[in-house]
Amino acid sequence: MILETTHSRLPQFLRGARSSVPVLVAAAPFGLLFGALAVDAGLSIGEAVAMSAAIFAGASQMVGLELFGGHVAPWLVVLSIVAVNFRHVLYSASAGRRLWRWPPLKKAAGFFFLTDPQYAETERQAEFGEEVTFAWYMGMALPIYALWVIEAWVGALFGNLITNPHALGLDFLLPIYFLGLVIGFRQRSFWLPVVAASAAGSIVSYEVIGSPWHVSAGAAVGILVAVLFSPAARKVE
């Protein structure tokens, strides 16, 4: 049994690394863009790299940059970064159910890497009935993390080399990737009502309260629909 697990660790890690490939491609422009914008906003190259390495959450890093430039109180910048990342509380509660066998230290390390795609792929593993092992999880997380940090550095060094990101479709790669993940969950009960409700909720809140709050608000609408109306939730009464 012990032999079996040590032997299966490397393939698990490699399988995780394979899951990271589309994420590496889709996230690269944002990692580079962050580095370039950070230097633009007055951060040193070291600070830009430190921010990517310590926070490791793209949207909130961008929001942080926007506020560094103005005359915003430091605590308010911190609060804004955390608010953008508040959706992770949901990921954490939901993905924690897949990692419950891990020892505490591995859990503590694993949750640091719980990005949007990391969470989605973790749930996909569970969807396919696969155990979410630490080796698989880190196989996916470490390449994403390493490149994210390197991209901040490269972006800060050569910020202005990508002259026409629009022509390369860079701004639309992440939505395509995320739609792929949404489709991957189509076997779940009540999938279509949840997707429809979240889509409507996020579009309305995007127009009314703006980005990035549409993520939490839109998701709340979809989750609420599941809590109130899904067959699994209703059969208790």
Add this chain to the structure above:
Amino acid sequence: MSQTMWIILFGAIGTYLTRIGGHLVLSRFKSIHPRVQAGLDAVPAAVLTTLVAPAVFNAGPAEWVAITIAGVIGWFTGIMPMFIAGAAVIIALRSLFGV
């Protein structure tokens, strides 16, 4: 340490707490109510949809064509063919029509 580094440090601590907090709170409960369970099961599709829908809503014809083709391919195959096809279509349409 510069003020920027302090902001980064506390931003990082706060972000880590959001990533571990949901689990720490939930693991205090011995059993999960079916409604909570149903809500948690809806989280991935709900959150990920919000990263797609407004982007598509505010996009143009090239993006609509690309995401539709990608969606159909994704439904019948997997995420990798879908991703590559979507990227190819968006680059082709934008370079052909400049939209």
